[in-house]
Amino acid sequence: MDDSNFKAMADEIEGLLGIDRSRNAGLGFATKAVHGYGAFPDAAGSVSQPLYQTATFAHPALHRSTGFAYSRCGNPTVLELEDTIALLEGGCKALAYCSGMAAISSIVKLFEAGDVVLVSDDLYGGTHRLFQDVYAARYGIDFRSVDFSDLAAVESACAEADQIKAFFVETPTNPTMKVADIRALAELAHGRGALLIVDNTFLTCYFQRPFELGADLVIYSGTKYLCGHNDVICGFVVIRDEELIERVFMDYMSEGDALGPFDAWLMLRSLKTLTLRLDAQQQRAQEICTFLKGHPHVSRVLYVGDPDHPQYELSCAQSTGFGAMISFYTDSVERAERVLERVQLVTFAESLGGVESLITYPAVQTHGSIPAEIRERIGITDTLLRLSVGTEDAADLVADLDQALA
Numbered sequence: 001m002d003d004s005n006f007k008a009m010a011d012e013i014e015g016l017l018g019i020d021r022s023r024n025a026g027l028g029f030a031t032k033a034v035h036g037y038g039a040f041p042d043a044a045g046s047v048s049q050p051l052y053q054t055a056t057f058a059h060p061a062l063h064r065s066t067g068f069a070y071s072r073c074g075n076p077t078v079l080e081l082e083d084t085i086a087l088l089e090g091g092c093k094a095l096a097y098c099s100g101m102a103a104i105s106s107i108v109k110l111f112e113a114g115d116v117v118l119v120s121d122d123l124y125g126g127t128h129r130l131f132q133d134v135y136a137a138r139y140g141i142d143f144r145s146v147d148f149s150d151l152a153a154v155e156s157a158c159a160e161a162d163q164i165k166a167f168f169v170e171t172p173t174n175p176t177m178k179v180a181d182i183r184a185l186a187e188l189a190h191g192r193g194a195l196l197i198v199d200n201t202f203l204t205c206y207f208q209r210p211f212e213l214g215a216d217l218v219i220y221s222g223t224k225y226l227c228g229h230n231d232v233i234c235g236f237v238v239i240r241d242e243e244l245i246e247r248v249f250m251d252y253m254s255e256g257d258a259l260g261p262f263d264a265w266l267m268l269r270s271l272k273t274l275t276l277r278l279d280a281q282q283q284r285a286q287e288i289c290t291f292l293k294g295h296p297h298v299s300r301v302l303y304v305g306d307p308d309h310p311q312y313e314l315s316c317a318q319s320t321g322f323g324a325m326i327s328f329y330t331d332s333v334e335r336a337e338r339v340l341e342r343v344q345l346v347t348f349a350e351s352l353g354g355v356e357s358l359i360t361y362p363a364v365q366t367h368g369s370i371p372a373e374i375r376e377r378i379g380i381t382d383t384l385l386r387l388s389v390g391t392e393d394a395a396d397l398v399a400d401l402d403q404a405l406a
Contacts, residue, residue: 051077054075120173151184176302181314197216198219202224208319220236339405355390
């Protein structure tokens with residue numbers, strides 16, 4: 001088996017295992033999330049996907065294979081996770097990485113020195129650092145920030161560059177919760193021969209389907225909502241069309257960024273409750289948004305499910321839900337700092353998307369690597385807090401935030 005060629009590997013595995021890719025046609029999202037892709041029959045009848053915790057696989061004979069050779073290039077547990085993510089997202093293939101940043105780094109390798117990539121102006125700080133301090137500084141890729149929620153600004157940025165190869169879009173953005181029109185951006189990107197890459201971490205494929213709106217690649221920090229339990233670091237690249245698979249898979253297989261089988265098994269477990277968790281978290285977020293908007297020590301609330309959000313109607317048009325991420329500004333820096341010290345049920349910690357509610361100070365933590373003048377310009381001030389709403393009782397969360405803000 002040629003383990004450098006994805007198509008050859010996939011065809012051999014499907015042939016050996018008798019995989020029927022039409023098996024899940026017509027099923028609802030929650031059903032797919034619970035049962036997964038389900039391609040690998042288990043002789044023991046295990047209801048839970050078996051864990052293949054192995055580095056290598058035995059061959060029956062020379063030039064004969066079980067479909068697997070080495071776990072860096074393919075593992076049954078990891079492949080089941082990848083196929084399940086692709087099924088849920090509506091792509092032709094997903095690749096599971098050891099982190100969200102590894103997934104993003106793999107995609108950047110599609111570009112070369114001199115290529116221009118337009119990126120969201122308030123990217124996650126780690127993504128900004130990777131783009132500017134690694135790929136721009138060392139390899140000459142030109143990343144240009146733009147407010148994707150402003151189509152006129154995007155058109156202006158396009159007019160100023162000849163070598164635009166991609167748009168890299170967070171929507172909603174982290175942490176200022178701006179929403180971009182994915183369908184309109186797809187038309188703009190494709191009209192220039194560029195790719196549209198969407199980071200769908202905040203809403204997931206349950207609430208937002210970028211491929212149906214024209215995206216070419218979808219990126220995830222799977223650590224967040226897809227996992228939902230704050231216990232796995234992982235990332236995903238989901239590919240819409242087969243023409244990109246070989247290019248992305250070559251780097252994935254060669255660089256050794258693949259997710260380990262045990263983490264993949266934990267992720268398969270987590271996906272079974274994805275819809276239940278997100279529905280519960282969104283309901284609590286809506287209640288907390290109402291509370292924060294009425295609080296005397298909160299000057300502004302940013303939540304895409306708030307009818308007062310500037311892109312609320314766009315969210316309703318292109319998404320089926322609003323998620324559970326809320327950013328809010330306190331009335332002073334001192335109060336923001338005291339909130340972090342005083343919360344008792346909500347945990348002061350980085351990350352998001354888990355069943356435990358977390359609060360973060362973006363200016364110092366998640367976006368500390370972004371220069372101060374840029375942070376101020378895009379609204380990441382010293383009074384901004386980011387809240388990831390979990391599944392605790394809403395009344396308990398409100399009470400905790402109320403005493404912390406007092």
